[in-house]
Amino acid sequence: MNNILRKNTTGKFNRFALSLLTALLSFSFLAQSVYADEPVKEGDPGKLMAAEERKALPIESNQIDSWPQGPTINAKSAIVMEAKTGTILYAKNINEELYPASTTKIMTCLLAVEGANLNDKITFSNDAVFSVPHDGSSIGMDVGQAISLEQALYGIMVGSANEVANAVGEHVSGSIDEFVKLMNKRAQDMGCTHTHFSNTNGLQRADHYTSAYDLALISRQFFNNELLCKVANTPRYHFTATSTQPDDFYLNNKHKLITGEVPYEGIIGGKTGYTDLAQETLVTCAEKNGMKLICVVFMEDSPEQFTDTVTLFDYAFNNFGSVNISDNDTRYMPDDSLFFESDNDVFGKSGTILKLNGSDCIILPKTAKIEDTEYTVSYDLTDEDKKEDPSAVAKIQYTYHSAPIGKALVSYSGQKSADSGEGHLAKPIFINVKILFIIAAAIVLISVISDSMSTKAISNRKFASKSDRIRYKRRKREFKKWRPGSKKF
Numbered sequence: 001m002n003n004i005l006r007k008n009t010t011g012k013f014n015r016f017a018l019s020l021l022t023a024l025l026s027f028s029f030l031a032q033s034v035y036a037d038e039p040v041k042e043g044d045p046g047k048l049m050a051a052e053e054r055k056a057l058p059i060e061s062n063q064i065d066s067w068p069q070g071p072t073i074n075a076k077s078a079i080v081m082e083a084k085t086g087t088i089l090y091a092k093n094i095n096e097e098l099y100p101a102s103t104t105k106i107m108t109c110l111l112a113v114e115g116a117n118l119n120d121k122i123t124f125s126n127d128a129v130f131s132v133p134h135d136g137s138s139i140g141m142d143v144g145q146a147i148s149l150e151q152a153l154y155g156i157m158v159g160s161a162n163e164v165a166n167a168v169g170e171h172v173s174g175s176i177d178e179f180v181k182l183m184n185k186r187a188q189d190m191g192c193t194h195t196h197f198s199n200t201n202g203l204q205r206a207d208h209y210t211s212a213y214d215l216a217l218i219s220r221q222f223f224n225n226e227l228l229c230k231v232a233n234t235p236r237y238h239f240t241a242t243s244t245q246p247d248d249f250y251l252n253n254k255h256k257l258i259t260g261e262v263p264y265e266g267i268i269g270g271k272t273g274y275t276d277l278a279q280e281t282l283v284t285c286a287e288k289n290g291m292k293l294i295c296v297v298f299m300e301d302s303p304e305q306f307t308d309t310v311t312l313f314d315y316a317f318n319n320f321g322s323v324n325i326s327d328n329d330t331r332y333m334p335d336d337s338l339f340f341e342s343d344n345d346v347f348g349k350s351g352t353i354l355k356l357n358g359s360d361c362i363i364l365p366k367t368a369k370i371e372d373t374e375y376t377v378s379y380d381l382t383d384e385d386k387k388e389d390p391s392a393v394a395k396i397q398y399t400y401h402s403a404p405i406g407k408a409l410v411s412y413s414g415q416k417s418a419d420s421g422e423g424h425l426a427k428p429i430f431i432n433v434k435i436l437f438i439i440a441a442a443i444v445l446i447s448v449i450s451d452s453m454s455t456k457a458i459s460n461r462k463f464a465s466k467s468d469r470i471r472y473k474r475r476k477r478e479f480k481k482w483r484p485g486s487k488k489f
Helices: 010-025 027-032 045-055 101-115 126-130 149-157 162-173 176-189 212-222 226-232 304-319 383-388 433-459 466-482
Strands: 077-082 088-092 121-123 146-148 236-239 249-252 267-275 279-288 291-300 320-324 354-356 361-365 374-378 392-400 403-412
Touching: 077 212, 077 304, 088 212, 088 304, 101 149, 101 162, 101 176, 101 212, 101 226, 101 267, 101 279, 121 149, 121 162, 126 162, 146 149, 149 162, 149 226, 149 236, 162 176, 212 279, 212 291, 226 267, 279 304, 291 304, 291 320, 304 320, 354 392, 361 392, 383 392
Parallel strands: none
Antiparallel strands: 077 088, 077 291, 121 146, 236 249, 267 279, 279 291, 320 361, 354 403, 361 403, 374 392, 392 403
């Protein structure tokens, strides 16, 4: 529980007392509380049997030829995805629709930073505060109080505060319902096909679900934001009293890889989650050896969500590596040599006019070489491709035994253009000599015809007097002396 009792606030004390009374009266139903840390107890045959069944589920990534064999874990669903390339290194039941619990808040915070400013004031409405259960995670905000959006992000990610997630949704979209629509639209835009959100915080509802794969896609966007990485990797956060929020208190993160209780090198951030039906859910991001990995585990028993995450990270970091494509792939594109070079410029064959993006990588088993991969060239670029490189004209998609392992964008080579801005390449301009001569001949012909017509027009000119005719002939003789092409020029 993340509820915070602050005795100097009468309203909060009354709410706590009411919650305590309700809990005592319904003691027989405590096993169904919405948020709790309830580890598997020895001798609990129902949960132990469920854990064994989950453990026996097949690992799809182990079916890939020559792929490093992944470990057996207790989670019903799990994935390890490399964040930059989207390569799936470990896959177990990754498309089943399951309850995400508070890992939902990853999407809530992502939309918050995309749709509002850090200094915005988030004011708590009656609906935001009282539409969540008394025994759910909160930081004890009262109706009418306000905090900054930056504080709200810490409240959501560190304190897992349900009422703060609601208030942020209202601030960004005007209402919780409209924000939920935005969550679903954003998920669809990311390519999520097994996701439907019905609230901002992950409280248990039958129509609130996602999959390990979809949540990894959402987490890719989240962990691509430097501020969100900082927030999501905070073990403890201090709220100080302000004119709109009168209490001074601390929030402690429950993610043991973030607090260091379960040590692991390279942690970027993460989010915990729990409901009775979801059981333990966990999202974690770690970076080392040139790879940024996202691990999602669904339907686990505590504390295996942490130990299994460590096991999966060790498997991925020890068995895979990032390979820079432009530095290592020297093969030619099949039937595509004309695409990479031009012989239509003024000097004849100009050599390569396009290049591979120098930062693009693929993820390979450490036992494999880039020559072991297959690839296809595609000219259909997505909005994401264009965002990565505005000068891209094609992409090369790599696979290893039919498993997608990354891509390389193909863009124009050349010097940076002063007009196009920092980081943008000027498109090369090639001159065809034949066309140049044709254009030049046309200009000369037009000039001759124009001069002839002008001379004819002048010869037919009528002069008002003899002195006008004499003056005209004198100017004509002077013009011939300096005219380009004349012998006296």
